[in-house]
Every structure is written in structure tokens, then in C-alpha cells.
Amino acid sequence: MQINAADTNESFELTHSTGRDAEADLLDTQVRGVHVLEAIEQNDELRDRPVQVLCPNCGGEVEQYEDGLPSYVSWFKSRCSDCEVELRRWSAVAVDAAYTEMVTPSELVELVQAYWDRHLWDGIQTAENCPRTREFTEAYSKRAQEYGWEWSPTCPLCRRTLDELGISWLDYHHWQKEPDVGICLCRNCHDDIxxxxxxxxxxxxxxxxxxxxxxxxxxxxxxxxxxxxxxxxxxxxxxxxxxxxxxxxxxxxxxxxxxxxxxxxxxxxxxxxxxxxxxxxx
Ligand SMILES: [Zn+2]
Ligand SMILES: [Zn+2]
Ligand SMILES: [Zn+2]
Incomplete structure (x- = not known):
């Protein structure tokens, strides 16, 4: 798959994460029907039961679907009036309404942060096969700031934040092309491997x-x-x-x-x- 000109030396940008062991937390919440909205559009989860969409910062409901999520969520925009923050597909959390009471705000925060880390590390591809890591790095960082979260983009290998590294985004390293599979690392770590x-x-x-x-x-x-x-x-x-x-x-x-x-x-x-x-x- 073609990426873009800037990627021919595998140096397109990408980004980061906080070395926390997020996978276990992610797994735990997935089992209970809690997902970042964007992460569930391809499967049947939450299509046949009442679903609430929550603000991950305060846990407040911003939307509800009595008959389950639409089969296709192309666009989502809502707003948490308490946090005064706009919510998009990548920042809202959908929950099986039967489980809403069991989910704590800190779990929602961890879920979203782990999703952002994973999404940035894997190298975000748009429908044009364009890595939009730089754009999402900025979008995620801005949202984290609005919430007052400590999260910021990090290199998965050295665990340093982009600020500590003095860079704006990470490089992309290919493991495979067609289909494109890779990992985002800082330049130092990319050179190191x-x-x-x-x-x-x-x-x-x-x-x-x-x-x-x-x-x-x-x-x-x-x-x-x-x-x-x-x-x-x-x-x-x-x-x-x-x-x-x-x-x-x-x-x-x-x-x-x-x-x-x-x-x-x-x-x-x-x-x-x-x-x-x-x-x-x-
Ligand atoms: Zn909120
Ligand atoms: Zn690094
Ligand atoms: Zn490489």
C-alpha cells in the first residue's frame, strides 16, 4: 500500500504513550461491554441492546440508544456540558447500559488513554492510506489538556514523552507493507533497532x-x-x-x-x- 512521499524513508510521524500496562485494563473493560466508540464500528457488539455513550472524563451520559447502536456509526459529535468538551468517535465511550453502573470514571479514562496510545503507536491510516499521526497526536493532546489529564504522547520503546524528546511526532517503522503494518517510535529508538x-x-x-x-x-x-x-x-x-x-x-x-x-x-x-x-x- 502506498503511504505518502514523506514515508519512503519510513520517517513519517507518529507518536507515543505512557508506559502503563494498559492492555490488561483494556481487556478487562472490553469483557464488560465498554469500548471507545470508534473501536466498535466493525463488529456487532452493542447493536442489539440499550447503549449509553459516556464522557470519559466525568462518566456522564452524552447520548443513548435504546435499541442499540446504529449498524454504522459514520459520524459522532456530542458535547459534555459538565466538562465543556466536544466528544468525537475517538473520545466517546459506548457502554452496554446494563453495565454502566459498574464502570468507574478512572476505568473510562484508562480505556480512552490506552486506545489513543495504541492508535498512535500502530500508525493511524486514513481512508487515503495517509498516516495522520501528526494530526491525531495534536487532537489527542489537546483533548487531554482540556480534561486536565496527565496523558501525553509517548514513544513505546523508551517511554519518553514527545515533550521530553523535543519532537512533535514519532517516526513510523514498517514491519510489513500490503497490508501496511508497523510501529511508531522516536527517531532514537528507530535508529537503535x-x-x-x-x-x-x-x-x-x-x-x-x-x-x-x-x-x-x-x-x-x-x-x-x-x-x-x-x-x-x-x-x-x-x-x-x-x-x-x-x-x-x-x-x-x-x-x-x-x-x-x-x-x-x-x-x-x-x-x-x-x-x-x-x-x-x-
Ligand atoms: Zn464530562
Ligand atoms: Zn524512543
Ligand atoms: Zn524503519
Whole structure:
């Protein structure tokens, strides 16, 4: 898929997040029928039961659908009069009305923040295949400010905010094209997983080392750096974390194998700046 001219060197912008372990929270609320409105338009969830749309800041209702959500939510705009904030598809939360009482305001806040992090890290694609990360980075940041939230865009790998990094948006790194799959990182982290080299040179370097391709080498450098920031407790859980957090196209089992096999090669390990997790830490 074509992205845009600015992306040909994989340097389009993207963005960030707060290193909190949001996936578990997200899962927990999803089970109970709570979703950011934008995240549910493709499935049948909440189509056949009363649904309330809530402001994630105060938990107040801004809209209700007695017969369930419309089959297609193309446009949404509402306003929370208490918070004096406009709500859009990406900032309103839809809840199965039967569960509204069980959802706390802090869960709504965490859900929305985790959604923004994920959306920005994955690289936002519009219908024109245009990454609109810069625009959404600004939109999310502005909304967080209006709510008085501490959240701000962060690089998933170094966990620094864009402000700390002195940048306005993150770079995009491709794991795959057609369909486009990648992860947004700050420039430092992007350089780091390439060992300071450009993507094209990394592929030959990887093959000379006897690795399958550049992605395996990038995954190893990613793994070593992630392990440095947040050490692996077990290799299985660590591989799953890498796949989830960095939007990898490999299975956790494959990632674990890549790490296991690299640890058998001194030559491969010598080109990686940081330690790989130890195989014994299963
Ligand atoms: Zn509100
Ligand atoms: Zn970074
Ligand atoms: Zn790249």
C-alpha cells in the first residue's frame, strides 16, 4: 500500500504513550461491554441492546440508544456540558447500559488513554492510506489538556514523552507493507533497532550474520532494548509483550525462537548493543 512521499524513508510521524500496562485494563473493560466508540464500528457488539455513550472524563451520559447502536456509526459529535468538551468517535465511550453502573470514571479514562496510545503507536491510516499521526497526536493532546489529564504522547520503546524528546511526532517503522503494518517510535529508538544504519543496509547485515532477514535482526535489537527498559520475567511472556506492544506480525512463539537462536550465536549477539533476555528466565 502506498503511504505518502514523506514515508519512503519510513520517517513519517507518529507518536507515543505512557508506559502503563494498559492492555490488561483494556481487556478487562472490553469483557464488560465498554469500548471507545470508534473501536466498535466493525463488529456487532452493542447493536442489539440499550447503549449509553459516556464522557470519559466525568462518566456522564452524552447520548443513548435504546435499541442499540446504529449498524454504522459514520459520524459522532456530542458535547459534555459538565466538562465543556466536544466528544468525537475517538473520545466517546459506548457502554452496554446494563453495565454502566459498574464502570468507574478512572476505568473510562484508562480505556480512552490506552486506545489513543495504541492508535498512535500502530500508525493511524486514513481512508487515503495517509498516516495522520501528526494530526491525531495534536487532537489527542489537546483533548487531554482540556480534561486536565496527565496523558501525553509517548514513544513505546523508551517511554519518553514527545515533550521530553523535543519532537512533535514519532517516526513510523514498517514491519510489513500490503497490508501496511508497523510501529511508531522516536527517531532514537528507530535508529537503535537498526543499529544506527538505514533499513536497507540492515537487511544485508542480517543475512551476512546468517539471519533470515532484517526484521529478525530488528526484532533482536528491539528485544534487547525492551529488556533493558523493562526486564523480562519469563521469555514466553516477554515474547508476547513484544508482539503486542510493537505490533509485530510474528507469533510470540516465533519471536521466542528468534531470541533463543540468537543467543546461540556470539556473532549475532556482538552486533546487538544490549543484552538479550536469558533463555533460563522462562
Ligand atoms: Zn464530562
Ligand atoms: Zn524512543
Ligand atoms: Zn524503519
Amino acid at each position: 537498526n543499529g544506527g544504519d538505514c533499513d536497507t543496509n540492515v537487511d544485508w547485515q542480517a543475512r551476512k550474520l546468517g539471519l533470515k532477514n532484517k526484521h529478525d535482526l530488528q526484532i533482536l535489537r528491539l528485544a534487547a532494548r525492551e529488556h533493558l527498559v523493562e526486564p523480562a520475567a519469563s521469555l514466553g511472556a516477554f515474547a508476547a509483550r513484544l508482539v503486542e506492544r510493537y505490533n509485530l506480525i510474528q507469533t510470540p512463539e516465533a519471536v521466542r525462537t528468534i531470541i533463543d537462536q540468537a543467543r546461540e550465536s556470539d556473532e549475532v549477539q556482538s552486533v546487538i548493543d544490549h543484552e538479550l533476555p536469558d533463555c533460563s528466565t522462562r
